Amino acid sequence: MPHKIAAIVVTYNPDIEVLQRQLVVLVRQVQLIVYVDNGSLNSANILECVSDIDRSSETHVVLIENEENKGLGFAQNRGIEAALAAGASQILLLDDDSEIEDGFVNNLLAAKDELLKRGLRVGAIGPTYYNRKTGEQYPITKYIGPFIDRRLPKNESVEATFLIASGCLIESEVIAEVGFMNEDFFIDYIDVEWSFRAISKGYKLYATPMARMNHIIGEDRVGVLGRKISLHSPLRKYYLFRNSVFMVRCPYIAFGYKVREVVFNGLRLIVFLILSDEKMKYFRYSVMGYWDGLRNKRGRCTYNY
Incomplete structure (x- = not known):
């Protein structure tokens, strides 16, 4: 049965040009995009951007508008709820400034399927992250006690203790077992807490070099x-x-x-x-x-x- 993949993009005062670039690439790779806006000052521009794409693409695009910033976890959960209600089998989480490459989603799926064939319980799979401006590749984090093994995937997927939410692909069945994102945190540590919760349920998390994403960590x-x-x-x-x-x-x-x-x-x-x-x-x-x-x-x- 083919996957129905939904992307959840949380926006908060986004750069519209970046959002448009992200959207153009994204519509070629997923069947549903749910934008959840957290009270942006440029919400009218977001609506215009989303409406233009929705009229010209087979991918269905939905915009959920919050009157105020209710936090990242709240927005992600409203998007996930909408995606699950539409029958999505896979959820892709994205920030409004994260830019993916062509083939990104298929590469995540291929890497995950390879891990599943090896009998591994994959809770989520994410890409490798880099900063286009500086050329820096961010390492994948694996904790060994209180110490960190910083990994730079080259040819195969590597196990991680936690994944950055943006770019992360999660099966709907995993969300049903592990649960939604923690809304109480508002922002920060939301993805880390969910990752540990998934691990506590017996899942493993992986990052693959087959999918790469431009992402900026911190200001x-x-x-x-x-x-x-x-x-x-x-x-x-x-x-x-x-x-x-x-x-x-x-x-x-x-x-x-x-x-x-x-x-x-x-x-x-x-x-x-x-x-x-x-x-x-x-x-x-x-x-x-x-x-x-x-x-x-x-x-x-x-x-x-």
Whole structure:
């Protein structure tokens, strides 16, 4: 039986030119595209972009508009619900700035089918990621206790501890067993938490070099002591610190991962405070994120520093 593949694209104030490029390539590879907009200021431009493609393509395109930003997890789940209701057997998650190549989806499917033939329980499969501007290829992360084995797939799929949501292909049956995305996190760690949840159900996660995607992690990347780290806005540090606490408290998250989170969060705060031009904002949002994690406050950040 042929796959019915649905792409879920969450938009929030997207670059319309990038969105159009993504859409042109995407309509040739999936049967359904569900856009979920999180209250973008340029929502009218998104509607125009989507409507033009829908009239000229056999791929059905749907736009779900939220009146305000309800968070990445909420938007992903509304898109997944719409895709499952339409009978999708495979779900492809994408950010609005992620650009895929021709043959991307078929290559993901081929790599997944090869793994399934080997008797492996594949929870999700993702691509290898690179930054077109810098030429950097992002490594795939595999935890060994508290240590990280950073893998750069060359000729075959490699197992990962977690996958970036954007570019990730998941079977509907896996979603039915593992569950939807965590809406309480709002943003950040959503894909990591889902990955560990899938692993706790006996699934394995893989990344394949057969599919490549241009993707930018963080607002910027800088080198520190020979390592590349992602820089985020002060507000994002709130979610990163708060949700890190949730991850440490979560029973199915690997102990080695928890150890690394506890140790490195303090180091990250010091590094970001040194590099940032908004040191007090970074400090306030980080501390309040940590505090809200301890007192189990979830959802959208209510602070404005």
